[in-house]
Amino acid sequence: MPIDPKQFRSALGTFATGVTIVTTRDRSGTDIGLTVNSFSSVSLDPPMVLWSLAKKSQSRQAFIDAGCFAVHILAADQSELATRFASPVDRFAGLALERGEHGLPLLDGCAARFQCRTVSRYEGGDHDIFIGEVISYEHFERPALVFHAGRYALSVEKPAAPSQNGKPADELGRNSVTQLLARAYYQLELSVRPQLARHNVCESEYFILAATALVGPCSIASVVDMVGVSGREVTVADMKRLAKQRLLAISGGEDANATIQLTDAGREIVVQVAAAAKAVESDAVTDLSYAEIEMFKQMLRRIIRRTKQPRRKEA
């Protein structure tokens, strides 16, 4: 039964891999490199690794001639580099390079890199399998990039058995996503409340200032609308109160179409409260890795997108 290459590739793609760039230098001294995810460790003693290269690759002869190569395991923030080293561009243009054994080009910013001496090249269908003995390696403290199901990904530690931290949500909604969200949000917010008190503004007032800071001068209606997106109801009266405290300036009337603008004093409060909130938040996510925080934010955005309300009009 013939195997459809596209479907076969998709089935293979269920096997997650890291992403590497393998480099060498050709006989003329030109740097060569390409993105490879067919890397694998082989042996500990002697230390050996392998990777596969398409026989029709233009770099094939260079790798055969050089007899050595460097493997860079890419960091989570290097997906653009991976794309570049899979594209028909001047791949090394503008990159800061170090030089390894035999002048091997070494890239910066990766999670680990290995300099290898080619010890064998084996037949593998439409690919050659290069086996390298590791001469030296470096390991940097950076989260690494993942390639899975045809896309760049990040990995997060698998949670222990789901029941570990309390039961599933019951008929009273205990332990539901919503309850946990509410709790996490309120606890974060509680920590910032003393800041608001210090500046003598309540929460609604702070949200008006923050929304105005975001967009610059705008109509009262648009701020009511913006704050409304987060579920808070604010009124023209709230803004007038802020104007009286000289935190906002209102011009062009006093109705919903009037323009409001932050004063320097108002902006100062927003910046200070945001700084305090940032400190609280940094502390709150101390236990989470970079990948986990990115994933967490991504999930919040998916929930936000999914629960998005139609924008409300100013009454």
Next chain:
Amino acid sequence: MPIDPKQFRSALGTFATGVTIVTTRDRSGTDIGLTVNSFSSVSLDPPMVLWSLAKKSQSRQAFIDAGCFAVHILAADQSELATRFASPVDRFAGLALERGEHGLPLLDGCAARFQCRTVSRYEGGDHDIFIGEVISYEHFERPALVFHAGRYALSVEKPAAPSQNGKPADELGRNSVTQLLARAYYQLELSVRPQLARHNVCESEYFILAATALVGPCSIASVVDMVGVSGREVTVADMKRLAKQRLLAISGGEDANATIQLTDAGREIVVQVAAAAKAVESDAVTDLSYAEIEMFKQMLRRIIRRTKQPRRKEA
């Protein structure tokens, strides 16, 4: 310079991999299998894959003799199976097996599986490299397990450049975890608000009812305290109002030490609102996999633990 095996392994571990179980059948008809993460795709035409086996492995002769093997790419919920197939136990005990070519034992529940004919065995230091031509394969719609930095992991799609959905948190706190949490929570809550209106209770009142439902008969002070944990301020007056509506029953006085208890009507509201909230939540997390939801909750719990306030006393 000698290479320390432990440190070398740790550097290699930055390269994420999937997790496979490779199986075969020995000459006596006994099923053989082991957990392998040195799997790699090699060739599309002909379709070929490889994996490495320690020369000192007890299964080595069986794989050499059989001339065929099956590779199972494990699903996210199969980490226990991975552990089992790396342990000195009866690995196949109690497993539902299918039979493939030449009686190959095929495991159930994986993300993909490949039946292969061994076409070469290459020298790789302390390992043999088995090259197999893929005779047939199956691809199942299941998220796959990841092994990274020495632990089982799950992969999540890498968010596009952080700037895509707004910039990183700036001095005004835009796009911060707190802002996203607030937005997600409020949007979830907004969807449930019509339910509260239908039952003619406001949000604080609902939280009192929900807290009382949680613990059963208890003092007013303890409910004020419980609701307070989520940042909401409620008072004895709120409870008296609920008692007037016959949603709560107050006994033993009217101060903080009085006992409150849910009436049937009160409990009915809690159950109905929780059911509505559950429906909203299920819809909100439609795009998230089971693993993602579990991880998301785990992260919320870590933030909650980290930002926990000292319990407040009733004034």
